[in-house]
Every structure is written in C-alpha cells, then in structure tokens.
Amino acid sequence: xxxxxxxxxxxxxxxxxxxxxxxxxxxxxxxxxxxxxxxxxxxxxxxxxxxxxxxxxxxxxxxxxxxxxxxxxxxxxxxxxxxxxxxxxxxxxxxxxxxxxxxxxxxxxxxxxxxxxxxxxxxxxxxxxxxxxxxxxxxxxxxxxxxxxxxxxxxxxxxxxxxxxxxxxxxxxxxxxxxxxxxxxxxxxxxxxxxxxxxxxxxxxxxxxxxxxxxxxxxxxxxxxxxxxxxxxxxxxxxxxxxxxxxxxxxxxxxxxxxxxxxxxxxxxxxxxxxxxxxxxxxxxxxxxxxxxxxxxxxxxxxxxxxxxxxxxxxxxxxxxxxxxxxxxxxxxxxxxxxxxxxxxxxxxxxxxxxxxxxxxxxxxxxxxxxxxxxxxxxxxxxxxxxxxxxxxxxxxxxxxxxxxxxxxxxxxxxxxxxxxxxxxxxxx
Amino acid sequence: xxxxxxxxxxxxxxxxxxxxxxxxxxxxxxxxxxxxxxxxxxxxxxxxxxxxxxxxxxxxxxxxxxxxxxxxxxxxxxxxxxxxxxxxxxxxxxxxxxxxxxxxxxxxxxxxxxxxxxxxxxxxxxxxxxxxxxxxxxxxxxxxxxxxxxxxxxxxxxxxxxxxxxxxxxxxxxx
Numbered sequence: 186x187x188x189x190x191x192x193x194x195x196x197x198x199x200x201x202x203x204x205x206x207x208x209x210x211x212x213x214x215x216x217x218x219x220x221x222x223x224x225x226x227x228x229x230x231x232x233x234x235x236x237x238x239x240x241x242x243x244x245x246x247x248x249x250x251x252x253x254x255x256x257x258x259x260x261x262x263x264x265x266x267x268x269x270x271x272x273x274x275x276x277x278x279x280x281x282x283x284x285x286x287x288x289x290x291x292x293x294x295x296x297x298x299x300x301x302x303x304x305x306x307x308x309x310x311x312x313x314x315x316x317x318x319x320x321x322x323x324x325x326x327x328x329x330x331x332x333x334x335x336x337x338x339x340x341x342x343x344x345x346x347x348x349x350x351x352x353x354x355x356x357x358x359x360x361x362x363x364x365x366x367x368x369x370x371x372x373x374x375x376x377x378x379x380x381x382x383x384x385x386x387x388x389x390x391x392x393x394x395x396x397x398x399x400x401x402x403x404x405x406x407x408x409x410x411x412x413x414x415x416x417x418x419x420x421x422x423x424x425x426x427x428x429x430x431x432x433x434x435x436x437x438x439x440x441x442x443x444x445x446x447x448x449x450x451x452x453x454x455x456x457x458x459x460x461x462x463x464x465x466x467x468x469x470x471x472x473x474x475x476x477x478x479x480x481x482x483x484x485x486x487x488x489x490x491x492x493x494x495x496x497x498x499x500x501x502x503x504x505x506x507x508x509x510x511x512x513x514x515x516x517x518x519x520x521x522x523x524x525x526x527x528x529x530x531x532x533x534x535x536x537x538x539x540x541x542x543x544x545x546x547x548x549x550x551x552x553x554x555x556x557x558x559x560x561x562x563x564x565x566x567x568x569x570x571x572x573x574x575x576x577x578x579x580x581x582x583x584x585x586x587x588x589x590x591x592x593x594x595x596x597x598x599x600x601x602x603x604x605x606x607x608x609x610x611x612x613x614x
Numbered sequence: 615x616x617x618x619x620x621x622x623x624x625x626x627x628x629x630x631x632x633x634x635x636x637x638x639x640x641x642x643x644x645x646x647x648x649x650x651x652x653x654x655x656x657x658x659x660x661x662x663x664x665x666x667x668x669x670x671x672x673x674x675x676x677x678x679x680x681x682x683x684x685x686x687x688x689x690x691x692x693x694x695x696x697x698x699x700x701x702x703x704x705x706x707x708x709x710x711x712x713x714x715x716x717x718x719x720x721x722x723x724x725x726x727x728x729x730x731x732x733x734x735x736x737x738x739x740x741x742x743x744x745x746x747x748x749x750x751x752x753x754x755x756x757x758x759x760x761x762x763x764x765x766x767x768x769x770x771x772x773x774x775x776x777x778x779x780x781x782x783x784x785x786x787x788x789x
Contacts, residue, residue, distance in 0.1 A: 264694070265684065265694060265734050265735065266694065266695075293731075293734065293737075306649050306652060307641070308644070308646060308649050308653070313643055314643070314644050314645065314646055314649060315641030315642065315643060315644065316641060316642045316643075317640070317641050317642075321640040321641065321642075322640075324638060325638050325640065326638075344708065344709070372637060375637060376637050376638075376639055376641055377641070384789075387655050389652075389655070393731070393734075393737050394730065394731040394737060395654065395730045395731065395737070395738075397655060397730070401788060401789045403788065403789070404788070446649075446652050446653075448653065448655060450655075450657065452657055452658065452659065453658075454655050454656070454657050454658070454726070455657075455658050455719060455720045455722065455723050456655070456723065456726065456727070457723055457726070457727040457731070460718065460719050460720060460723050461712055461717060461718055461723070462712075464712075464717075464781065465708075466707075466708050466709075466710055466712070467708065467782070468705070468708060469705060470703060470704040470705030470706075470780070471704075471780055471782050472704065472717070472777075472780055472781050472782070473781070473783075473784040474781040474782065474783055474784065475783050475784055475785060475789065476784040476785070477784065477785055477788050478784075478785055478788070578708070579708040580708070581707065581708065581709050582707055582709075589709075591708060591709035592708045
C-alpha cells in the first residue's frame with residue numbers, strides 16, 4: 186500500500202501503481218471510486234450480435250462511430266496559400282500516429298506524383314552526379330526507425346499573451362510520430378562521392394514551389410534517411426509521396442517532401458524558408474537563424490481541453506514527450522499548477538527522437554486542479570517553465586488567431602485547469 | 615601501351631568490384647548539364663545567377679500584371695499574399711510581419727524565390743530578365759536600391775540588405 190501513496194498534490198499516485206495489477210493497487214485506486222460506482226443494468230444481446238456483419242473493404246477505415254477523429258484543416262477550399270492539417274492528439278493514444286492522421290503542411294497543395302516518373306538527383310560537389318528512381322531505391326538495404334516530425338511553428342498559439350481556449354490538436358497538432366522506412370542518405374552520398382570541401386546540401390522537392398532548404402552535411406551523413414514508407418505503407422501524398430527526406434529531430438520543413446534533388450554546396454543557400462519563414466524574431470529585434478533542432482517538449486493529451494471529467498475518482502493522466510536531442514529521460518506531472526510534482530511512468534520502448542507516452546495514475550477529489558507535464562531528455566535538455574520561456578522569447582501584444590504563427594519553436598509547458606464540474610480550460614500557470 | 619591498358623582496366627574493375635560489394639550502386643550516372651533544368655538554386659555569393667538583367671522600371675508593369683493580385687499594389691500586401699514592402703521595426707513585436715525590407719538578409723533570396731515559386735499559379739514561367747526586373751522592383755520599393763539600378767549576376771549579390779547582420783545562429787555547433 187505504501188507504494189501507491191499520493192506522490193504529489195491533488196491526488197497524483199505513484200507511477201507504478203497501475204503496473205502492479207495487485208490487490209494493493211485496487212485498494213489504492215478503487216477504494217474511493219467503488220462507493221460511487223453505479224449499478225450496471227442486466228446484460229442482453231445487441232442487434233449486431235445476432236446477424237452476419239458487413240463485407241470487408243480492401244482498405245479498412247475506422248468505425249463510423251469514430252468520424253470525429255479527424256485532422257482539422259486550415260485551408261479546406263485550397264485557396265492559393267499554404268495548408269495545414271493538424272493531428273487530433275486528444276483523441277489518440279500510444280506513440281504511433283496513424284498515417285491518415287499524420288499532420289501535413291503543404292505550401293502549394295498536395296502534388297499528384299507518378300512514382301514511375303519521379304527522380305532523385307544527387308549532384309553538386311560530388312565525384313559523380315547520380316539519379317535514383319523509386320524502383321532503384323527500393324532495391325537498397327533499408328532501415329526503419331521511429332521518429333517524430335514537428336513543424337517549427339507547432340505550438341505557435343502558445344506565444345499568445347493570453348491562453349487561447351483550444352484543444353491539444355489546435356495548439357500542438359503540427360507534430361506526429363511514425364515508423365519511417367527508407368535508405369540512409371549517407372549510403373547514397375557515398376556512392377556519389379562527396380567532395381571534402383562540401384559543407385551543406387540543398388534538399389529540394391518536386392512540388393510547385395520546388396521547396397528547398399539548406400541542411401548541414403553533418404546531419405546528412407549522420408542519421409538522415411530518404412524515406413519511402415510510413416508505418417509500413419508507402420508515404421501518404423501529404424507526407425511526401427513517393428519519397429521524403431527524414432532528418433530525425435530536426436525542424437519539419439527541413440524534412441523536404443517529394444524529394445527530387447540534393448545538391449552539395451560549400452555555403453548555405455539562404456533559401457526563402459530558412460532565411461525568412463523559419464527564422465524567429467526575438468524580443469530584441471534580432472532573429473534566430475538555423476534553429477534546426479526541435480527541443481524537448483511534452484504535453485498532456487488526456488485529459489485535455491475538449492474532454493470533460495465525469496465526476497471524482499480514478500483517471501489516468503497521459504501525454505506525449507519527445508526531443509530532437511535523443512531519448513526522453515524523465516517526465517514530471519503536476520496537478521497543482523507546478524507547486525508539487527510526481528514522476529510519470531514512461532511507456533516502453535523509449536526511443537530517441539520519437540514519441541514517448543507518459544502515464545500518471547490520478548485520483549481526482551473533484552476540486553479544481555491545474556495539470557501540467559514537464560520533460561527532460563537524455564542530453565540534459567529540459568522544458569523551460571513558461572516564465573523563463575517568455576522572458577527569453579517573448580509573447581504577443583494581443584491574442585492571435587489560433588491558426589496564426591506569431592513565432593516558432595515553443596517548447597515550454599502546457600497547463601490544463603479542471604474546474605469542480607470537470608470542465609477543462611487552457612491556462613497559463 | 616597495349617599491355618598497360620588492360621592492366622589499368624583490370625585494376626579499375628577490381629576496385630569498382632570492391633566498392634560495388636559494399637554498396638548497391640544503382641544510381642544512374644548523369645551530367646551536371648542534364649540536371650541543369652532543375653538546378654535553380656542561387657547562393658548568396660551569386661553562384662547560379664543566370665545571364666540577363668532588369669530594372670525597377672521594367673519590373674513595375676510585370677508586378678502589376680502578375681503579382682499584385684495577391685501581393686497588393688506595389689507589394690503592400692493583401693489577404694491572399696505576403697506583404698513584401700516596408701514593415702515595422704523588428705523590435706516592435708515578436709510577431710512583426712517580415713518583409714523584404716525589414717527582414718530578408720540576402721538579395722539573392724529574392725531572385726531565387728521569385729524564379730522557383732512565382733507566380734504562385736504558374737511557377738517557373740518568368741524569363742530570367744523578368745525575374746531580375748521584379749527583383750529590382752521589390753528592392754527599389756523597399757528603398758534598398760534606386761529605380762534605375764540594373765540588377766544582374768554581377769550587381770545583385772553586391773546589394774547589402776538592411777537586416778543582413780540581424781541574425782543569431784541558433785546552434786552553430788550543428789553546422
């Protein structure tokens with residue numbers, strides 16, 4: 186029983202309580218709830234239990250009762266601008282984002298690429314320029330890895346000077362995590378023969394903007410991949426079909442989709458997206474350039490804005506944590522707005538540069554609480570507290586649209602306030 | 615000669631065989647010339663800039679015809695397109711609108727992005743002279759060059775943008 190004591194304020198329980206499945210656990214978490222459990226009605230067969238079911242479709246889709254589990258679209262009529270589709274984190278569990286729900290940002294729509302005609306050229310400061318096809322790359326030895334991809338502008342509404350009332354999807358929906366399979370870029374660069382004087386490479390897509398970014402060659406020779414598969418199937422069109430660059434842990438926009446060209450160069454090209462769009466204005470008026478890294482971050486998905494707690498008793502608090510610097514080392518959870526903290530359980534496997542699901546058992550007494558999570562990574566990175574973050578990076582003068590990008594690379598905390606009716610608000614704490 | 619050649623060929627074949635054993639080698643060889651149509655990146659030192667040139671005066675009617683429907687009259691912006699001209703001082707807010715005048719660090723980026731991505735509905739349809747003229751027009755509208763200055767492969771990289779030195783490299787150790 187002593188293992189399952191409350192470890193932090195407002196009913197946070199020891200992280201291992203739920204792993205034991207013991208009578209002690211039952212006593213710890215249900216003793217309170219049992220008294221309030223309603224009596225169940227007698228059981229009877231439902232109509233679907235008395236007839237043969239429907240035909241199986243060749244590609245299955247979720248139940249018709251799950252129609253609300255969709256991405257939200259910023260540009261549903263495909264106006265002449267960029268489009269965002271955000272992942273519904275508050276309705277998902279585990280660590281793998283279904284490919285159909287992976288976030289996408291496209292700056293000029295989703296191109297309709299024939300894989301038989303798509304080509305990838307590697308040239309510039311190399312011994313021999315080469316061209317690869319989907320077919321030729323598919324013959325290479327492949328590797329698979331779990332990896333999150335996060336837009337540099339994910340969580341941009343958190344720069345608002347007042348908390349925007351919105352779901353985890355609206356606030357943090359521009360990050361997702363998948364299993365990616367493809368060919369290590371280093372293998373292809375080695376075949377082309379890299380000139381020792383090359384320091385960068387340009388990655389360019391086959392979309393109408395020929396979106397391009399400059400990437401340090403160091404990263405290209407480290408863990409970069411030309412990805413062909415996402416969660417076992419070919420990449421989704423919005424995620425770069427038929428091939429994309431995967432730079433584990435690096436800003437989403439650098440993971441160039443529809444990859445058609447890699448040019449090795451001795452200086453950064455200062456392309457539009459690196460020198461304008463993904464450079465971040467600081468309060469001083471200076472701006473960051475080459476942020477690259479998606480730093481350690483976590484947010485609670487359950488419960489969160491849009492959920493409602495149905496009375497006091499047991500709940501599991503859970504969320505995702507990730508870092509471009511490696512594995513998640515620790516996640517702390519608070520139910521009293523940061524006054525006291527308890528250590529969450531990290532769901533295995535804890536993989537580098539991928540989502541880690543954290544879980545924290547919680548017995549809610551029905552009074553108002555403020556839920557927060559804070560993550561540390563194995564490189565020593567830690568999510569800054571909001572006051573620290575705002576002091577360094579600033580906040581807006583007035584609340585922006587939730588779809589706006591007032592700034593980028595927010596990795597501070599997210600706080601959910603639960604009131605005595607179980608309603609949840611987004612707050613700063 | 616006749617004996618050396620086959621020996622050299624044999625040595626090459628052995629070396630190639632060793633390399634091939636380590637790597638599939640399934641890429642097709644191609645010349646830089648045959649990549650040319652895709653090789654559109656311009657570097658800040660001017661590498662990649664094509665022949666041709668243009669002035670702001672030449673760019674003004676092209677902008678009015680092909681760009682203003684999204685970017686507004688003289689690049690002042692509209693709901694459909696980014697503001698390109700003017701802009702508040704960057705220290706006024708972290709969400710300050712970024713324009714060519716108040717933010718962009720390199721003039722070559724203007725040429726590169728117009729050529730690769732604009733007009734939005736018809737990218738890569740402008741001639742190089744038109745791209746130079748539009749680049750000159752936008753630099754002049756931002757009062758970075760004069761109306762009469764010709765922008766070409768020689769002059770464009772020499773244009774110093776007002777915010778050239780306004781950047782901090784976030785993670786220099788990762789470069």
